[in-house]
Amino acid sequence: MLAHTAPIDLRSDTVTLPSPEMRRAIFEAEVGDDQYGEDPSVNRLQEQVAELLGKEAALFLPTGTMADQVALRLLTRPGDSVVVPWGSHVELHETGGAGANAGIQLIRAGDPERRGLFGVEDLDVAALARGHMLYPPTTLVWIENTHNRGGGLVFPQADAEAICASARDRGIASFCDGARLLNAAVASQRAAAQLAAPFDMLSLALSKGLGAPGGSMLAGTAEMIGAARRHRRMLGGAMRQAGILAAAGIYALAHNVERLAADHDHARAIAERLEASPAFRLDLATVQTNIVVFELAAEPGLPDAPAFVASCRDRGVLLNAFGPRVVRAVTHLDVDTDACRRAAELMVEVAEAGR
């Protein structure tokens, strides 16, 4: 038991609270009516993100889910098909929005063993031909970088480039769900613009590892972003003095990017501690950023994921069960080295108690 301390919350990097300095930036934000294009903070953030990602323009949206939904509506037509990775957020965590909002079908590329990665050969298999009226034509290919359910894997740049080039040759648009793109950039020591370059359009979240209380971005050509603005409004996501939130995003980009490396080190340390215990199944090669997805060994006496998560919660460590024996832990700016060390010890203690 972690007595008399606040719980160590490893459920997600979305649980971070704005720091006093970020709150000051919010307090002092210059604002205006963004529907008239008059919010200076939103405008500044949009310009900064366009530059960071090497795209002509960017758009501020309330959530990553809305960014994904706007992208689907913009880059497809009802009846089309979209090639997505195994375990994608857009398929599993957006309450069926892809079908309801965009009227498209999702086709999976890759398999669970590849944990959300796939190559150009998988696109070739999955993409359906245009021109034959039997098929829902594939008009969009989608990747997730880093891949959440896959355990925070960085999408290999060479694969991203080959997939997008092949897609372009066939008139298929490309999109990157880059909710955690800056984790990928820090982990792979590549500029965010380099990771973004192959894609027609991409998203970036401010409310995950970057620690802002809300907000996600879309980036692409000026024409696409103009059209995205209309879809954002249609989905009810056009705000007014949104600079209150944008100021937190500007603060986050200035102060919370390089420190993502610390979150990655913490995830690694947790993973190494778990991997050393026979109660867990974990491939250290999959721990590349701030997410640790691990399995509880299927041995008599060992808890399943819901029981393990419940015991950890009772003893002060919060986690999410991802399957009958699969659990996810996510590090972020509100958990330091010592908290991660204590959380890992407690996880081992709880899992091994039944052996």
Ligand SMILES: Cc1ncc(COP(=O)(O)O)c(C=O)c1O
């Ligand atoms: C990969 C990925 N994409 C999109 C989202 C959606 O973001 P939001 O919670 O802001 O809607 C998430 C949220 O965790 C995510 O992990």
